[in-house]
Amino acid sequence: MFVSAFDLFKIGLGPSSSHTVGPMRAAHRFAHELAADGKLDSTGHVVVDLYGSLALTGRGHGTDRAILLGLSGEVPDRIDPDQVEPKVRRIREQRAIVLDGRREIPFHEQDHLRFRIDKTLAFHSNGMRFTAYDDAGAIVSRKIFFSVGGGFVVDEAEAQRIGEPVEALHVPYPFANAAELLAYGNESKKRIAEMMRANELALRSPDEVRSGLLERWAVMNESIER
Template sequence: MDVNISVTDLYTIGIGPSSSHTVGPMRAAKRFVDHLATEGLLIKVNRVLVELYGSLALTGHGHATDIAILLGLSGARPSEIDPEEVEPGIAKIRDMRKIMLGGTHEIPFYEDDNLLFLKDQILPEHSNGMRFSAYDKAGEQLLTKDYFSVGGGYVVSYHEGDRAETRGHNVELPYPFTSADELLAIGQETGLSIAEIMLANETCWREESETFAFLDAVNDAMIACIRRGCEAEGILPGGLKVKRRAHKLYQGLMENPERASRDPLTVLDWVNLYALAVNEENAAGGRVVTAPTNGAAGVIPAVLKYYQRFCAGTNQKGTRDFLLTAAAIGAIYKKRASISAAEMGCQGEVGVACSMAAGALTAVLGGTNEQVENAAEIGMEHNLGLTCDPIGGLVQIPCIERNTMGAMKAINATRLALSGDGTHVVSLDEVIETMRQTGVDMLSKYKETSQGGLAVNVVEC
């Protein structure tokens, strides 16, 4: 049976800098400890060994995977942890060389021995593989589990047959769809918009009011992230000495309100600002919304904020419809391809976010379902082949600016789609399959390994 994907799977509130390399590993570590507790084994544990493979091993230090593992083993959840508490908590573990599993059971923990980055090895199921093993005082293995972070903070454990933190993914939906063609057909048969179809499906998991509350919380978190990014100054962590730019841009825009009357493209500066603010917060380990990933977390908030501030007739329903429409598009990508840069390159992250945002903006500006599908297709078609080659394994260069470009492409895709009647040559399903094939063919050095592209051609400062 095909696994159903909820709007809560597409948007999760967590911390940066990476959904697949930070949020996913933290969830996996916590799940492993929870499993030990459930099996009555936690009290017997004297040693834990964590082995990271593939892309997690190659870029894990730059993506704070080590920190995420320590936090998860300690019982932390990405959605609940205070970013301000991360640094002192990690410092305590490293200074004491002890870790409190699940917050209740203390064991020795030496990172050099207990957390291994196996850069020359890969697990066959996925390039973002993790293996957790627990041992008692006699050295006997109590439990071992493999987990895979498959994009957007989504964690798979094939041993458990479990695909996500949320439950009920095999419920019977009123309007199931696995492709854009199926989604359009449902709309034609029922007269429902894509947002209405997605909302109807969500009622299988929760009351409509709960879904609205979730969407409102996602919007609030996105806007709060933009605000924090506009206020923060300084140098981003990691060693590249990348300066935050959002604050200076924000000040310049606020100090020159008349600029818009002289330069009609000033609105683009605001969109750039929104995307920069979010992704600088993400790079600093701040609280962001995975949408659908952390590396691409700035695209959807930037386009959503553009809609709320610069478009006529905006309201709360429009914001909710925006997020629901984007989620429906993102669900198709997750089902038919992947949103993991370790599998698809950055076309699977910024490209997918651009496609989601383009379709969502088209919907709330009055576009038909066919125009929404057209905009989403345009958004991806012109991101095909986009590589993931972060310098130093950090989600900074080219990732931060790339989110501004994704937001711009999304807005332009909307304008192109709204200028037509929804008919076009290349379908969204065809472009998703093309993205998938391109990702499969793409050399691994261009898929979040920092072994190719800018990562090797730019000298780290």
Template sequence: MAVSLFELFKAGIGPSSSHTVGPMEAARRFAGGLADERLLVSVHRLKVSLYGSLGATGKGHGTGPAVMMGLEGEQPARIDPEQMPGRLERIRSTGTLSLAGQHQIRFRESTDIVYYRRKSLPEHPNGMVCQAFDEHGQSLCEHTYYSVGGGFVVAANADGSLEIRADDTPLPYPFNSGKTLLALCQEHELTIADIMLANEQAWRTADDIRTGILELWRVMRECVQNGIRHEGELPGGLKVRRRAASLYRSLMDKTRVDLISPSLSALDWVNLYALAVNEENAAGGRIVTAPTNGAAGIIPAVLHYYWEFCPQADEDG
């Protein structure tokens, strides 16, 4: 099975790739399917049922709001997190939702999104069922989706089995383990980056790959900047205060030294960058899933250290 780096690393919103990004994408697919089947105008009511881990912890992970935005046709990579609170308030105050961004229906979050805390679907812990009904309460469409982690969504077939379609794109350097990858590097006298770039060109051009990677880097940089700018408490009711902004000010007050040599100051900066991303993730901000939201701070932290403190750092590097 071939996996693109743009599947492993993709822009989304916090706080969870499996509980926020995946459900939003599943809801978007469901709404888009209704539009494709010309069923939108017949839809009078929706019900989204969340099972397993989605049902047990979805309220704390923003699953409901993510589902509502997905039903309105939003994509995790494109939605503006800053606009979400206002849009959610509109849905809640008016009791209406713009299905696929095209058809207004009545919608009550408290009854139309159901959290089954102690029920699970058979194929995976993160299951959800989307249903659409006409004005007489008759079912128009029903689909089951599984958010399997990292923002990946798998749809179930009519018999309940998972609709898994492995990418069988031929790669110039196929591998399925770290050992095989290292052996390919030695055999062909290539670096890991060389191998990965060659494989990625099975899907897109080198220019498109570069553009895509730099866009991911742009989102990572923006996320860090937001993290060191925002202050106050993180959502969730535990009254956890953000620390990245104060840590940033503390580090800026110190005399900047050569941080290329091993030092505690270098670790302070790396920790700051990772913390900034983690706090933005917890607040529902835009991040790069890398390859999960829980691990999203590591790569931006390393890249930021390189960019800010390594001599002659540039986009090629």
């Protein structure tokens, strides 16, 4: 099974892909779906419950900051790292959040972001529940997400489909292990880098491959300097 470099090397806030990048993506997705479903204007406040490992180690991994930023409409691969602390500080000082970057609602962190160390959700230890309430306290929307590693996030319905057969990516050099990759190299007389590039070009345009890889290279170098 071929895994793209764009999936292996994700750009995002650290220190953890599962405890920082994933929760930020989940929070952003919940807020954005509220807007897409026309429920943003009826949302009075949002409560986020963190379970399992996210509850036990989330503060040390920056899960709390990731949730605040994601609900605000930020995504991990586009936010300016220098703006993280000012944005989080502003939310905490004003005790309010601009949901999906569009609607300001109160957000009292001690009440609206709960670390449920007493419970773990069934599917995965990195569980999150987002609940939007209207001003009368009725539920507008509720959704559970799981951060399953590598920055990937699934909701409950998607979690149920994990393990089902999926259509393989159509690339010229599919491989499941190093031996198969080396066999392709011997047969094609190509270097590993050449085969990997051919696989990426089967999924994206040459410009997308080049710009995406250069962006990742630049971020890595900036991280070293930072």
